[in-house]
Amino acid sequence: MIKNCYIHIPFCDNICSYCDFCKMYYKEDLVDKYLTFLEQEIESIYNGEELETIYIGGGTPSSLNIKQLERLFKIINKLNKSNKIEYTIEGNFSSTTKDKLLLYKKYGINRLSLGLESINKNNLKILERDNNKEEIKEKIKLMKEIGFNNINVDLIYAIPNETLEVLRKDIDFILSLDIEHISTYSLIIEENTKLYINKNKNIDEDLDLEMYNEITNTLKNNNYIHYEISNFSKVGYESNHNKCYWLNNNYYGFGLGASSYIDNKRITNTRSISKYLNNNYIYEKEELNIDDIIEYEIILGLRLIKGINLNLFKEKYHKDLINIYNYNELINNNLLILKDNYLSIPEDKIYISNEIIVKLLQSKI
Amino acid sequence: MKEENIRNFCIIAHIDHGKSTLADRILELTGAIDKRELKSQMLDSMDLERERGITIKLNAVQLSYKYNNDEYQLNLIDTPGHVDFSYEVSRSLAACEGAILVVDAAQGVEAQTLANLYLALDNNLTVIPVINKIDLPSADPDKVITELENIGFDKKDIILTSAKTGVGVEELLHKIIEVIPSPKGDRKSKLKALIFDSLFDSYRGVITSIRVVDGEVHKGDIIKMMETNAVYDVVGLSINNPKEKEVDVLRAGEVGYLFASIKSISDVHVGDTITLESNPADIALPGYKPMQPTVYCGLYPIESNKFEDLREALNKLKLNDAALTFEPETSKALGFGFRCGFLGLLHMEIVEERIEREFGINLIATSPSVVYEVELTDKTKIQVDSPTKMPKRELISKTYEPYVKCSIFTPSEYIGPLMELCQDKRGTFINIDYLDTERVTINYELPLSEIVYDFFDRLKSSTKGYASFDYEVIGYKESNLVKMDILLNGEVVDALSVIVHKDFAYKRGRLVTEKLKEIIPRQLFEVPIQAAIGMHVIARETVRALRKDVLAKCYGGDVTRKKKLLEKQKEGKKRMKQIGSVEVPQEAFLSILSTKE
Numbered sequence: 001m002i003k004n005c006y007i008h009i010p011f012c013d014n015i016c017s018y019c020d021f022c023k024m025y026y027k028e029d030l031v032d033k034y035l036t037f038l039e040q041e042i043e044s045i046y047n048g049e050e051l052e053t054i055y056i057g058g059g060t061p062s063s064l065n066i067k068q069l070e071r072l073f074k075i076i077n078k079l080n081k082s083n084k085i086e087y088t089i090e091g092n093f094s095s096t097t098k099d100k101l102l103l104y105k106k107y108g109i110n111r112l113s114l115g116l117e118s119i120n121k122n123n124l125k126i127l128e129r130d131n132n133k134e135e136i137k138e139k140i141k142l143m144k145e146i147g148f149n150n151i152n153v154d155l156i157y158a159i160p161n162e163t164l165e166v167l168r169k170d171i172d173f174i175l176s177l178d179i180e181h182i183s184t185y186s187l188i189i190e191e192n193t194k195l196y197i198n199k200n201k202n203i204d205e206d207l208d209l210e211m212y213n214e215i216t217n218t219l220k221n222n223n224y225i226h227y228e229i230s231n232f233s234k235v236g237y238e239s240n241h242n243k244c245y246w247l248n249n250n251y252y253g254f255g256l257g258a259s260s261y262i263d264n265k266r267i268t269n270t271r272s273i274s275k276y277l278n279n280n281y282i283y284e285k286e287e288l289n290i291d292d293i294i295e296y297e298i299i300l301g302l303r304l305i306k307g308i309n310l311n312l313f314k315e316k317y318h319k320d321l322i323n324i325y326n327y328n329e330l331i332n333n334n335l336l337i338l339k340d341n342y343l344s345i346p347e348d349k350i351y352i353s354n355e356i357i358v359k360l361l362q363s364k365i
Numbered sequence: 366m367k368e369e370n371i372r373n374f375c376i377i378a379h380i381d382h383g384k385s386t387l388a389d390r391i392l393e394l395t396g397a398i399d400k401r402e403l404k405s406q407m408l409d410s411m412d413l414e415r416e417r418g419i420t421i422k423l424n425a426v427q428l429s430y431k432y433n434n435d436e437y438q439l440n441l442i443d444t445p446g447h448v449d450f451s452y453e454v455s456r457s458l459a460a461c462e463g464a465i466l467v468v469d470a471a472q473g474v475e476a477q478t479l480a481n482l483y484l485a486l487d488n489n490l491t492v493i494p495v496i497n498k499i500d501l502p503s504a505d506p507d508k509v510i511t512e513l514e515n516i517g518f519d520k521k522d523i524i525l526t527s528a529k530t531g532v533g534v535e536e537l538l539h540k541i542i543e544v545i546p547s548p549k550g551d552r553k554s555k556l557k558a559l560i561f562d563s564l565f566d567s568y569r570g571v572i573t574s575i576r577v578v579d580g581e582v583h584k585g586d587i588i589k590m591m592e593t594n595a596v597y598d599v600v601g602l603s604i605n606n607p608k609e610k611e612v613d614v615l616r617a618g619e620v621g622y623l624f625a626s627i628k629s630i631s632d633v634h635v636g637d638t639i640t641l642e643s644n645p646a647d648i649a650l651p652g653y654k655p656m657q658p659t660v661y662c663g664l665y666p667i668e669s670n671k672f673e674d675l676r677e678a679l680n681k682l683k684l685n686d687a688a689l690t691f692e693p694e695t696s697k698a699l700g701f702g703f704r705c706g707f708l709g710l711l712h713m714e715i716v717e718e719r720i721e722r723e724f725g726i727n728l729i730a731t732s733p734s735v736v737y738e739v740e741l742t743d744k745t746k747i748q749v750d751s752p753t754k755m756p757k758r759e760l761i762s763k764t765y766e767p768y769v770k771c772s773i774f775t776p777s778e779y780i781g782p783l784m785e786l787c788q789d790k791r792g793t794f795i796n797i798d799y800l801d802t803e804r805v806t807i808n809y810e811l812p813l814s815e816i817v818y819d820f821f822d823r824l825k826s827s828t829k830g831y832a833s834f835d836y837e838v839i840g841y842k843e844s845n846l847v848k849m850d851i852l853l854n855g856e857v858v859d860a861l862s863v864i865v866h867k868d869f870a871y872k873r874g875r876l877v878t879e880k881l882k883e884i885i886p887r888q889l890f891e892v893p894i895q896a897a898i899g900m901h902v903i904a905r906e907t908v909r910a911l912r913k914d915v916l917a918k919c920y921g922g923d924v925t926r927k928k929k930l931l932e933k934q935k936e937g938k939k940r941m942k943q944i945g946s947v948e949v950p951q952e953a954f955l956s957i958l959s960t961k962e
Contacts, residue, residue: 186913205913266924
């Protein structure tokens, strides 16, 4: 049963130095064309399920003009939405105008996710983004006035030359906005990004961890729940859409470069706009056998601080996880915790979770 | 062919001076092969040889050439071009009456030019000096002519060639016939044939390359190897022109291949003499000496279940390579492997590379060791070819290590840095020979272990690659040697132990621990790295605990990428060796060798 849907809008007014997502500069006629093919893709694949989450990501969806946004929402309106739907759109502060916010409201969007990243000038220079503290404060105020009560902002840290001091200011500013959800990302210098090409280097990993701990402790002290490696929320505001990934649930993914997980197949769409505009959506399809599915269940489930629900696991796969992976030694070495029939990575070791997951996968019987 | 019309010769040169290309051109000019067939460097049959530009195994080609209306048989005997194989070189020289000494018109005379020349003169060969690559823009034939005059050649005897364009090659062929003496064997006397190479063919067994010196050998003869006393029926004889052609007889003066269903290469020693069992020669040809490995290292499969595959690979290589020795050994750290002996470092590298490439076995090679001699307190002497075989300190009364005489050939401007290097390597200065005002040979006595360590890299870097060197083992000298252990997380890793001179142990210890710190990835816990002599720790570094290994951002449901990343990480772990609780990458075991100072 598919209850979740991701829609990708690959257009941006500005390309950030660190971004390796699927994106391109905004061009009005190209967007119009894109929406036509997006509609065709959705119509050809969607099977009428009632959806509980829709997430419009990018790129920068808010870079579309009002007319294009309205067209997009009308296309999405053909999808069958549950009355308790979580309906999110991403954007940046400058292009998320009052008119657009009113339009979002009109079409039932109830969650906003905004790229804030940092307010420090040096950080912004490296990230090649622009931000204005006052504008951000005003926009958040406006969003709340219009009636949005589920707002996320993204924070990026571990930026070259960043200090703990700089990070603390960023955190304090975000806390002052009093929003419901915060995603924090340690900067990854990916290949094919401007940062990589300009030979930027990651900061020292000890400092990186210190920053992560600073974020976690501060946010927790301010009543945010740390529920996933990079995500924090107030009680009741965890992102249902993101959780569908970590719980290994099915989801549709429409648009350029989008991914979907349907009927044991993980499908990644093409990142080539010319192919996409020729109805050649699919780039790669991974057919999963039961071993793969269980491997995904572990890799994804251990991202959640709460961990993997072993009862649910048994219900799903008719087998106990311990009979597939012998993780007792990892528990003895305090690399995993078994509590209330949840298997999880201790919070103080979440930052080395890859190492632990690999060890777990190696313990396959 | 009557002996007067036979010429047996080889081509000798410093590496990369164009020996193989010149051989190709000669093959082409004598019509042995046409251009179309000419894969570059026809004589080097192994891929690895062609890639590295090194001739590893010997080969002989028979060519026919008409000169002044007379038919001549030219036997071109190829020789390996590296010091590790100098014994093989000397045996193939012994199969010739003449040698073509090739010198690069741009590079001029170098260390192996001289080393090979002296070997040729030792074997009483007539040497034709050739300056090759005169087509190069950087060629300076006049300068090279002067250099050759300085080492005793007459200007009028020097031939200028370009193997690339073909210039001078015809002239060279004429010169070969004119100046190289024909063989002077006695075809009626008892058979004496020199084995100058052997190779293993999976259908026909060991094939020997022979030069008949006296008498004749026929298909069906029963032969005897004079050194090993092995007796065999001659199943076939052939020549290579350069396609193989069977013949019924090989007579004195001729060169060819002999096969006799020999299954074990240990029966066939390069340098041995073949005679007839029924009518044996009284004395063997001179110059035979068994090959002794000078460098040893442990080879271990990364995946321990590949141990038997490794044994099979070594056995197969051994069929072609009598100089390779190996015996099983066990390491606490690495499990089951083999202690292998090699003629030198290049030989070692080639064997390792062939095992990885041709047999698909991933290897861990431990740091190479020379063979030390240890005199115990009870006056007995033992040989130690591996640090693990070093007796406890209290049992040792004296230690000895092998020394080499090393000749470094260099532009004179680098004399200073090179002497500093040799001094640093515990060398004893002998003398400096001036070839001319710009080029010198510096002679030193050095411990072989220092050459095995990083001498070559440092020689190259301190002379911008202009110096070349050559060495020969001269014997053992007393030396204050100790075994230095490396401990990871408090445990001795036997495969990382080395034998070093006591005065250099601190420096080595520091370098090795620093290097290991770079190579060993952070683990879940802090890993101390220590160098110790006995119980005494002389250097320490720490690999800090892993702090970050997480994929923070998982974008738009693209979890496939995350899984691929983790799979890669899992694969990466397969290339690590688990030693105690520490995961160690395979490079660590060679790091002891490659520590740059």
